[in-house]
Structures are given as structure tokens and as C-alpha cells.
Amino acid sequence: MDTSSLEYDYVIVGGGSAGCVLAHRLSADPEIRVLLLEAGPDREPFWVRTPAGVGNVFFDERINWKFSTEPESRLDGRRLYWPRGKVMGGSSAINGMVYVRGFDADYDHWQALGNEGWSWRDVLPYFQRSETSDSGGSTYRGGAGPLRVSFPHKQHPTTDAFVQAGTTIDIPRNPDIAGATQEGVGYLQHTIGGGMRSSTARAYLAPVRSRPNLSVAGESTAARIDVVNGRATGVEFFRAGTRQVARARREVLVCAGAIGSPQLLMLSGIGAPAQLQAHGLPVVQALPGVGANLQDHLAMNAGYEVRAGASMNAALSGWRKFVHGAGYLLNRRGPLAVGASHAVAFVRSDPAVAVPDIQLSFRPLSFAFDSKNQLRMHPFPGVQFASAMLRPRSRGHIALRSADPHAPPAIHANYLSDADDERVMIATLRWIRRIAAAKPLGDLVVREDLPGAQVESDEEVMAFVRRNSQTLYHPAGTCSMGRGPDAVVDARLRVHGVQGLRVVDASVMPTIVSGNTNAPTIMIAEKASDLILEDARR
Known part of the structure; x- marks a missing residue:
């Protein structure tokens, strides 16, 4: 043109x-x-069209700017x-x-x-x-x-366990996170229509x-x-x-x-x-x-090994992922037709906070990127929490x-240039552990994989955050x-x-x-x- x-x-x-x-x-x-x-x-x-294809476009320079921050002094100098x-x-x-x-x-x-x-x-x-x-x-x-906005056609049983665990510890059940209020625990909706990204x-x-x-x-x-x-x-x-x-x-x-x-x-x-x-x-x-x-929303991810059958990892690994891929091509359904995060809880870092300031998103699967930036499901059955500090006081440029x-x-x-942001990050891990220990989700948990039980004190939590936290991609x-x-x-x-x-x-x-x-x-x-x-x- x-x-x-x-x-x-x-x-x-x-x-x-x-x-x-x-x-x-x-x-x-x-x-x-x-x-x-x-x-x-x-x-x-x-x-891009395939909801489960997020990992395949995460590092694709053909369609991704692939920015990096300058070294962050309060995150151990990491970019x-x-x-x-x-x-x-x-x-x-x-x-x-x-x-x-x-x-x-x-x-x-x-x-x-x-x-x-x-x-x-x-x-x-x-x-x-x-x-x-x-x-x-x-x-x-x-x-x-x-814009098409939808719930998954079927919820994973472990996602149900997460929502129920939230209510067990008195987080109010929210049937529509995008409805009258965002507070509480409930299932996530996605910009997906007909099994394709909207x-x-x-x-x-x-x-x-x-x-x-x-x-x-x-x-x-x-x-x-x-x-x-x-x-x-x-x-x-x-x-x-x-x-x-x-x-x-x-x-x-x-x-x-x-x-x-x-x-x-x-x-x-x-x-x-x-x-x-x-x-x-x-x-x-x-x-x-x-x-x-x-x-930006700074994220702290936590992961748990769960009992066999309580994770989607096996379904998305090995020969099974090809079976699900073929099924997706035929009917736009199955694991490839949904996003990674399936449910969420919005909670307060302190009872005195007027509006929830922590977001805890739940995935009935667990993964990491390897040295070649390829997404790999963990070899054990796992689940993940992707957290966010919602109203950071720190400002960048x-x-x-x-x-x-x-x-x-x-x-x-x-x-983390504002000290109060550290307080919220510490509270975030405490909330993750409370939900992971609550029934019925707690009955499925075998062990905490990340950060691990050895991370306990406030100082140890912040050391973990400085080494491992990431952006939630919301600048x-x-x-x-x-x-x-x-x-x-x-x-x-x-x-x-x-x-x-x-x-x-x-x-x-x-x-x-x-x-x-x-x-x-x-x-x-x-x-x-x-x-x-x-x-x-x-």
C-alpha cells in the first residue's frame, strides 16, 4: 500500500x-x-489462534518485541x-x-x-x-x-478443589469474577470463542x-x-x-x-x-x-507436586499431547482450547486493606521454559499458583x-523500590500456602516444589522473590x-x-x-x- x-x-x-x-x-x-x-x-x-499455544509465541521474535528491563537493583540485578x-x-x-x-x-x-x-x-x-x-x-x-468471553467447557477436578479450598478458609465464593464484584474465589473466564483466541x-x-x-x-x-x-x-x-x-x-x-x-x-x-x-x-x-x-504487577510463582491424576501434565506430555492436538483440530475442544490459568482468588494482604490487593491465579498444570526457551511440562504431576501484587507503590520509567x-x-x-511492596509479596506466599493446605486441595498435595519448605522466614521469602519473581506482563x-x-x-x-x-x-x-x-x-x-x-x- x-x-x-x-x-x-x-x-x-x-x-x-x-x-x-x-x-x-x-x-x-x-x-x-x-x-x-x-x-x-x-x-x-x-x-496465536490456539489458546494453548501461548508458550509457542512467548519467545517468537517474529511476532514478539522481546523486551527486557534494565538490571533491577532490588531483584539481584536481574533483567x-x-x-x-x-x-x-x-x-x-x-x-x-x-x-x-x-x-x-x-x-x-x-x-x-x-x-x-x-x-x-x-x-x-x-x-x-x-x-x-x-x-x-x-x-x-x-x-x-x-469480543468473545467464555468459561472452559469443562473444569478440571483439581481446579474445583482450589475453589473449594478457598471457601474452606473463608474466601467468599464468587460465581462471576467479571460481574458485580471481583472479590473472592472463582473460575476464570477467557477471551476465547469457539475454541480459538479472541x-x-x-x-x-x-x-x-x-x-x-x-x-x-x-x-x-x-x-x-x-x-x-x-x-x-x-x-x-x-x-x-x-x-x-x-x-x-x-x-x-x-x-x-x-x-x-x-x-x-x-x-x-x-x-x-x-x-x-x-x-x-x-x-x-x-x-x-x-x-x-x-x-507493573510483579509476580511470584509457586508450584506443588500433587497426586497422580490430579494434574494435566501427563495429558500435555509425550504421545498424549499429539492425541489432544488431533482432537483440537477436529472439534476445537480439549486441553488446547483453554488458557493456562483456570481459577483465581482476590484477597487482602492485611485485613485493614480496603480492597483486595493480591491476585492468586491457579493452574492445574505446571511447566517451565528450558535453556532453549521451549516450554516443558514438569515430569511429575504438578500445579502452579501465578500471583500478582495488584497495586504496587513502586514506580519506574x-x-x-x-x-x-x-x-x-x-x-x-x-x-520493590517501595518497602510496602515487600510486605505484600511476603503476604502473597502466606496466602498461597494457606490455600494449598486447605481441604480438599491440601489432600491432593504431595510437596511444595517451589519455593520449597526450606523458605519460611520473611527474609527467606524476600530472597526467593529477588531471585525468582517475574513480571505478570501488565505495564x-x-x-x-x-x-x-x-x-x-x-x-x-x-x-x-x-x-x-x-x-x-x-x-x-x-x-x-x-x-x-x-x-x-x-x-x-x-x-x-x-x-x-x-x-x-x-
């Missing part, structure tokens, strides 16, 4: 969880011309691996497909920070509009949206590709946003080895994610002046908050490494919405000081939501599409 002499009403940078939503909604008006640019390929490989989607659908094409919205208090807090229109009451209709839940439409759920590329983009007013360009890497007299006028990008320009009559919409969006703004001269000048970039708009306020748009930025996550906040000196966008997601430019993705979250970030990012884009069209009519 030659875009060198073409103009559009809207140019969208990033065909991920937010960009595909905007392309769908904005192009619904045949009078509006839309261009969607995506740095990765515009195709969906088999392992943590940050996979992010580089394919149409973005990270919704490579994530764990968990559908979690966050607590109502998260969004009420956004509004309390001065972001009018972002309370729970305001955003709930956009969650509903985005989804078709297999539970059907209701007061809290959507029944006619593009990425935003499949859910939002595929049905509207034939619209003549919508142009889609894969393998197109944005280099900078052109700003003339204080207004964004277009996007310069590389495609097929050539530098091209797409002009935007109305707006440029940046949807490149919590890493890519601040990087593109800085490459365009929008950011902290000192950093821009250090890389020889002119200061177009001084916004010190660009790249700041980075937040994204910085330019160079003025080259092809160079990855420097990611300073700054994990957010680096183009924060708000009014203060460090805010990057206003409550309508318009970049402060630059007309015709918005950021629409997880980077605009002023504080990270208490749960997985994909569904909230889709919600943000749904709401943004209304804001954009409203402003166009003024």
Missing part, C-alpha cells in the same frame, strides 16, 4: 488491543477514512523479560487470555484524581459493549459485543476489513509524529525499507502500548526536555511525565536509548491521564499542549488496575472512540 500521497481522517499507530478497537469503531462511518499501522505482521499464525505483541492484535494475540476488569474502586480512584468520566459507573457500559459473554447480557455483562485482530478487525474507508498496513514501524504549529499532522513510518508519511486531517491516535507510546512521543519531541536534548531531539512540547509513572526508532527503549521497572501508566505537571493526556486522552494527538492504551492509566490489563485496555479504546467522534462533531 502506497501511502505517500494519501490523507486520512485518523491515523492509528499500533494494531494492538486498543488500535484494532478504534479501527473498528471509527471506520463504522463510511465518510471517515482510517489508516491502521502495525509494526508486526498482519497475519495470525496457528499458535526481567517483557514479552509484548508485535503482530496485528498486539499483546491480545500472545497473552494468557484472562478476562478480568479490575475493581470498581480502581476507576472511582481515577475520577477522584481529576479524570472526569472515568468512574466505574462511566466505564461499565464500555466493558459491556465490548463483549459477548457466554453467560449472556446482564446488568454487568455484555451479550452482543465483538484477539482484537480477530474480534474487532477481521469483521470490518472489507470496509473501503479502512486501510490496514502491517510491518509498518512508526518513526515520529509530525507536529506543525502545535498540531499533529501525520505519522512518518518505515515500510518495506522506505520512509513514508501518512497525513491525518483530524487526529493521530497513538496506541503503541505502555512501552511504545512514550517512546514514539519522545522520538517526536514530546517529553522531558533534558532527555530529548540528550539524544539530539528538538523539544516540540515539554511534558516531563512522558515515560514516567511506569507500573521508560527512557530513550537512542534517537533511532528501531532501537528498543530502556525499561526501568524499579520493582501501564507511562502516558498518564490527569491534570498535574506530570500528566501526559487529559480526561479525553488528548496530549497536553498538542492538538490533534491522543494516546489510547494502557499507558494512560494513572494507576494500574487491580487485575489483568487487557480487558481494561479494550474498554479504554471503546470509550475513546466515543470521545473522538464527539469531539469531531463539535
Whole structure:
């Protein structure tokens, strides 16, 4: 597609969880011309479509940015691996497909920070509009949206044991984690429909590709946003080895994610002046908050060996995995048609905490990546807990490494820089052990494999965390919405000081939501599409 002499009403940078939503909604008006640019390929490989294929795309550089943090001083100097989607659908094409919205208090807090229109009451209709839940439409759920959201067709008995163990220790049973409240223990839902991943590329983009007013360009890497007299006028990008320009009559919409969006703004001269000048970039708009306020959910995984038959490991190993693979190809069912995490508990690190601040996801299987980055099921029957500290106090930042748009930025996550985050991580392991010991799950447990019974004191727990914790792949906040000196966008997601430019993705979250970030990012884009069209009519 030659875009060198073409103009559009809207140019969208990033065909991920937010960009595909905007392309769908904005192009619904045949009078509006839309261009969607995506740095990765515009195709969906088999392992993207297949829910159990997450491990196969985790290190695939063809569709994955494969970022890493800078050495983290409070994690023994380790560089943590940050996979992010580089394919149409973005990270919704490579994530764990968990559908979690966050607590109502998260969004009420956004509004309390001065972001009018972002309370729970305001955003709930956009969650509903985005989804078709297999539970059907209701007061809290959507029944006619593009995104398919479903429970597995069958729950593993050990997953049932986890849920029952939670209730044994007085965690309230929650029949719908994405319903009236997120608190409690219950089964997870996933962005899966008909046994296939419901990425935003499949859910939002595929049905509207034939619209003549919508142009889609894969393998197109944005280099900078052109700003003339204080207004964004277009996007310069590389495609097929050539530098091209797409002009935007109305707006440029940046949807490149919590890493890519601040990087593109800085490459365009929008950011902290000192950093821009250090890389020889002119200061177009001084916004010190660009790249700041980075937040992420730090994860601590724990694993248990269980009795024979109480794990999916055997079914996903050896000759059995080929039998299940054939079954999946025939009917889109079985172990390959579900996500890795099957159930979840949201609990408090301390009774005085008003809203649960720990997420404990349960897998009736256990695995690790070998030295060749290949996913291997453990040779023993095992289960895993994937935990998250939901509201970290630590803040990091994204910085330019160079003025080259092809160079990855420097990611300073700054994990555990706030002492209270350590308290929450210690409480997390205590909760995991309580549930693992409670009936009926406790009756199935043979031993704790990770971290192991030798890890007991607070100091030993933190030593384990520093050596073994990982990201839960939820970066957010680096183009924060708000009014203060460090805010990057206003409550309508318009970049402060630059007309015709918005950021629409997880980077605009002023504080990270208490749960997985994909569904909230889709919600943000749904709401943004209304804001954009409203402003166009003024």
C-alpha cells in the first residue's frame, strides 16, 4: 500500500488491543477514512489462534518485541523479560487470555484524581459493549459485543478443589469474577470463542476489513509524529525499507502500548526536555511525565507436586499431547482450547486493606521454559499458583536509548523500590500456602516444589522473590491521564499542549488496575472512540 500521497481522517499507530478497537469503531462511518499501522505482521499464525499455544509465541521474535528491563537493583540485578505483541492484535494475540476488569474502586480512584468520566459507573457500559459473554447480557455483562468471553467447557477436578479450598478458609465464593464484584474465589473466564483466541485482530478487525474507508498496513514501524504549529499532522513510518508519511486531517491516535507510546512521543519531541536534548531531539512540547509513572504487577510463582491424576501434565506430555492436538483440530475442544490459568482468588494482604490487593491465579498444570526457551511440562504431576501484587507503590520509567526508532527503549521497572511492596509479596506466599493446605486441595498435595519448605522466614521469602519473581506482563501508566505537571493526556486522552494527538492504551492509566490489563485496555479504546467522534462533531 502506497501511502505517500494519501490523507486520512485518523491515523492509528499500533494494531494492538486498543488500535484494532478504534479501527473498528471509527471506520463504522463510511465518510471517515482510517489508516491502521502495525509494526508486526498482519497475519495470525496457528499458535496465536490456539489458546494453548501461548508458550509457542512467548519467545517468537517474529511476532514478539522481546523486551527486557534494565538490571533491577532490588531483584539481584536481574533483567526481567517483557514479552509484548508485535503482530496485528498486539499483546491480545500472545497473552494468557484472562478476562478480568479490575475493581470498581480502581476507576472511582481515577475520577477522584481529576479524570472526569472515568468512574466505574462511566466505564461499565464500555466493558459491556465490548463483549459477548457466554453467560449472556446482564446488568454487568455484555451479550452482543465483538469480543468473545467464555468459561472452559469443562473444569478440571483439581481446579474445583482450589475453589473449594478457598471457601474452606473463608474466601467468599464468587460465581462471576467479571460481574458485580471481583472479590473472592472463582473460575476464570477467557477471551476465547469457539475454541480459538479472541484477539482484537480477530474480534474487532477481521469483521470490518472489507470496509473501503479502512486501510490496514502491517510491518509498518512508526518513526515520529509530525507536529506543525502545535498540531499533529501525520505519522512518518518505515515500510518495506522506505520512509513514508501518512497525513491525518483530524487526529493521530497513538496506541503503541505502555512501552511504545512514550517512546514514539519522545522520538517526536514530546517529553522531558533534558532527555530529548540528550539524544539530539528538538523539544516540540515539554511534558516531563512522558515515560514516567511506569507500573507493573510483579509476580511470584509457586508450584506443588500433587497426586497422580490430579494434574494435566501427563495429558500435555509425550504421545498424549499429539492425541489432544488431533482432537483440537477436529472439534476445537480439549486441553488446547483453554488458557493456562483456570481459577483465581482476590484477597487482602492485611485485613485493614480496603480492597483486595493480591491476585492468586491457579493452574492445574505446571511447566517451565528450558535453556532453549521451549516450554516443558514438569515430569511429575504438578500445579502452579501465578500471583500478582495488584497495586504496587513502586514506580519506574521508560527512557530513550537512542534517537533511532528501531532501537528498543530502556525499561526501568524499579520493582520493590517501595518497602510496602515487600510486605505484600511476603503476604502473597502466606496466602498461597494457606490455600494449598486447605481441604480438599491440601489432600491432593504431595510437596511444595517451589519455593520449597526450606523458605519460611520473611527474609527467606524476600530472597526467593529477588531471585525468582517475574513480571505478570501488565505495564501501564507511562502516558498518564490527569491534570498535574506530570500528566501526559487529559480526561479525553488528548496530549497536553498538542492538538490533534491522543494516546489510547494502557499507558494512560494513572494507576494500574487491580487485575489483568487487557480487558481494561479494550474498554479504554471503546470509550475513546466515543470521545473522538464527539469531539469531531463539535
